[in-house]
Amino acid sequence: MVMKHVLLAKFKEEVTEEKIEELIKGYANLVSLVPSMKAFHWGKDVSIENLHQGFTHVFESTFDSKQGIAEYIVHPAHVEFANIFLPALDKVLVIDFQPTPVN
Incomplete structure (x- = not known):
């Protein structure tokens, strides 16, 4: 039962682009450190709908189960990473879900 862990983020204004890049690399490195974390993807909001509510980045992790x-x-x-x-x-939203195919 594949599970997705999605984190939407808005970084504080004072956080530099260099620091954001460092944090993203640290997040991605968790795949090699946490056995239950199978994959990691991330991206920046590029929507033209302007419905992002201030969130600028999305981080998606894949797991084999809710456990x-x-x-x-x-x-x-x-x-340790979360503490950094x-x-x-500035804002964070986390959603865990099981992808369901459309039949």
């Missing part, structure tokens, strides 16, 4: 997300959340590497990443954010 895998639970293991990730308490994993020491994730906890979250203070850099």
Whole structure:
């Protein structure tokens, strides 16, 4: 049962582009440190609809199960990273879901 963990972020204004790049690299590195984290993708908002509500970045992680997300959340590497990443954010929204194909 594949699960997706999606984090929408708006960085604080004082966070530099260089710091954002460093944080993204740290986030991506979690795939090599947390066994339950199978994949990581990210991107910046490019929508023309202007419905982003201030969120500028999206981060998507893939797990094999809901239990895998639970293991990730308490994993020491994730906890250490979150203590650096979250203070850099002005806004954050996290959603976990199981992708469902359209029949």
